Amino acid sequence: MILLQLILNAFSLGSFYALVALGFALIFGVTHAFNLAHGEMILLSGYLAYILGKQLQLPFVWTLPACMLFLLLVAVLLHELLGRVKEPYELNTLVVTFGLALVLQNGMLICFSADYRMIHSSASPFEFSTLHLILTQTQITLLSTSLLATISVYILLRKSFLGKALRATIQDREAARLAGINVGRMSVIAFAVGGVLIGLAGPLYARTAYLHPYGGIEATLIAIIITIFAGVGRIRGILLGGWALGIAESLAAYALGIGWRELVSALLLITLLLLRPEGIIPRRMRQS
């Protein structure tokens, strides 16, 4: 039965990873901006939720909209900043957001110190005694939020007119521009929606793992891995990628020990970069 518990934990972890990756995937897909400060932005949102919960005694659910709104603003500001970057765009956004990551890291160090922080859940877990299975409230929140967020983004991209324009921009910027799509506005929208998703991921991060100003890089790498794995603009693939990564990491941690977990994501990223270069370059979607 320990196996069942492991699978459950892996899926909950994977759902969390998918949530972490969604914002990155959307922003990168539409604008080709490599946001290396992605993880730091999630941490920022997590710290905000922590402060709101601690200082204002706000219930956890109410911190979510506040964080989403705040990160929306941050992401739109980031869009303004990256709009001034010169060619080559991808590499330069990478270096600028690397600088931003350093700024946010040290800013959070100044504001929140290097102590480990976490939003603890007081709710008692569900126990299925016949199966020896424990399902915590946090895991339920993770699974449901991740599914909900993925489905919302999927519907936004697939079923709305705006989504059509966004997908067209993902597929081919120039062609989209020729078709009369305001590509600049699509970029702002991508950053805004991406910011909302980052804002959503933050409080859940604080619920799942310890917040530490230096922890952002790991989240960024996870987001990049899943984005490449899924292929740009493929929302369902992100959920699959998140689960796959969650399972791979859980397996590695189970078989080798918890210390080797970070190696899995690093090796996966390198392998994906080498073997799936097309994952990172947008390609035509064959179905539809």
Add this chain to the structure above:
Amino acid sequence: MVSKTTTHAAVLFSIILLFLVLWPAVLNDASIYYRVMTMAFFYGALAFTWNLHALTGSISLGHAAFFGLGAYGSALLNYYTQTSPYVTILFGGATGALYGFFWNITFDKLRGARLALATLASVEIPKVIIDNWDSFTFGSMGLVGINTFPALRFGSFVVAPGESLRAQYYLLLSFMLLIGLLHWQVIRSRWGWAIRAVREDETAASMLGVNTTGARWWALLLSAFLTGLCGAIYAHLIGLIEPSLVFSLHISALPLVLTIFGGRYQYYGPLLGSLILYPLDQLLLHSLIPVGHAIIYGLVIIFTLLFLPQGIGAWLQQRIRAV
């Protein structure tokens, strides 16, 4: 025009150098000055070695891998065999170069942002292995009490970098100048032209008969060797290393920030960046904001890329030319 600029630069350079060599003699209690400037020279050397690779147009976010491997290679060899640190640092450099060789093989096809991402991830591999190999590397506890450089005797003249801050200061100054000279010679050489041709347009360069693969490979190998050497020197200078310290993002970021700020395309760019930024950070900001003072490096890199993409060196050069 060019010769005038060159003379200006040469005069400026001599003044700075003279100042750096003579200034300690004037100071009474110079220990803080020695400490800060020694590390400024150290990071200057690191920035030069980073730029040897960056001259090919690639941005590396993972030089901490070479640095950490160099530090561990040298410290462990010294620990287990008691060989003199002056010898083991070369082994540290070789360890870095070996990893650079694997980089070359593995990342041969990657360019631009994808290469930068791969380099970022590649730091984790040696870090996690050293972190978990407790019996050999002492794991996350790190190595403590590493032997410092023993004193050298030249007749009655004794140089003791293990004890004297002044000796460290002058040794690191000469080390940085040596690496800077190498960096300058690389830029001036035929190979340097090949490297820059690769940076501008790799396809065109190879059409013109430039051995582009060779130019890139040797640039990375040299850079990896020297970064490993820097890591090894760091280990014996500080006397303590641990995986989270020598494989940290900070080690990868600092040479990048210093070089891009100083000017990636000038032979003196890395030097300029390290002499301005590092003392500013340590002497001014460190006392103002004890925790998180490294925020300046992030701000500087954003500012530089947005407003002075060629670096402050090129900006100064334009100013001088305009005078």
